[in-house]
Amino acid sequence: MQIGLFDSGIGGLTVLAEALRRLPDKDFLYMADTLHVPYGTKSKEDVRAFVFEIVDKMMNEGIDALVVACNTATSIAIAELRERYSLPIVGMEPAVKPAVEMNLATGKRVLVFATPLTLSLPKYYALVSSVDKMGIVDSLPLPELVQYCEALQFDKQVMNEYFLTKLSSYNLDDYGIIVLGCTHYPFYKDILRELLPPHIEIVDGNAGTVRRLAALLNRYGIPESGGGGSVRFMCSGNDPAYIDKMQTALAMLRGTETISESRST
Numbered sequence: 001m002q003i004g005l006f007d008s009g010i011g012g013l014t015v016l017a018e019a020l021r022r023l024p025d026k027d028f029l030y031m032a033d034t035l036h037v038p039y040g041t042k043s044k045e046d047v048r049a050f051v052f053e054i055v056d057k058m059m060n061e062g063i064d065a066l067v068v069a070c071n072t073a074t075s076i077a078i079a080e081l082r083e084r085y086s087l088p089i090v091g092m093e094p095a096v097k098p099a100v101e102m103n104l105a106t107g108k109r110v111l112v113f114a115t116p117l118t119l120s121l122p123k124y125y126a127l128v129s130s131v132d133k134m135g136i137v138d139s140l141p142l143p144e145l146v147q148y149c150e151a152l153q154f155d156k157q158v159m160n161e162y163f164l165t166k167l168s169s170y171n172l173d174d175y176g177i178i179v180l181g182c183t184h185y186p187f188y189k190d191i192l193r194e195l196l197p198p199h200i201e202i203v204d205g206n207a208g209t210v211r212r213l214a215a216l217l218n219r220y221g222i223p224e225s226g227g228g229g230s231v232r233f234m235c236s237g238n239d240p241a242y243i244d245k246m247q248t249a250l251a252m253l254r255g256t257e258t259i260s261e262s263r264s265t
């Protein structure tokens, strides 16, 4: 029983790290679409084609469940994926609903960070208009953050400068929550935590996504325990250096120094 996760690049590793915490016995296949990363600045037609190409590749690897560990790909293709493939599929969307609910009592605003493509799609508008009755949600596209992340740019000074520039026109006292609506962004949670005023909470959809995955496995009669506890990495560009990068990035997220996962292109 193999669970597949994919993203344009290393962003979905933030979801995989959470899945490994919650479902440590399962076997995972992680696929990065290195031929087409980033998705968030491309056209929706292109990204749709990339998504089907990569999911076809994963199906050929014999996956039994799929996590679309990418908000952008989910926004574009989740409905069609569910029509085309008959396996349990979990998608992701910016955690706007819980953020709005958490903030209603405080009267503060919610700021959603995501890719330009996610924020421009009807699915996002539908999500916000269904939950944001008070008009408290603002959205900020951060395309450069995906590029920084792919380059493993975690220098605090560089990133602080970047965030401060992006946030310069916002009065942060007005905000109670920042939603990380792209799976690359949680790599910067610690840097953001130090930079942002302490009253601002930072939320992402990773724990919720893995909870939905576990529930779906249960529904399909697949036990949470049992399996080899392995992680296999692949990328569309068959690039061994990128496989190393994924291992490094996952180890970073898990706070481990030794990397024991098997590798494969």
Ligand code: DGL
Binding pocket: 007, 008, 009, 011, 012, 037, 038, 039, 040, 041, 069, 070, 071, 072, 073, 115, 118, 146, 181, 182, 183, 184
């Ligand atoms: N990590 C992805 C997301 O959650 C895509 C980022 C990109 O490729 O632009 O939206």
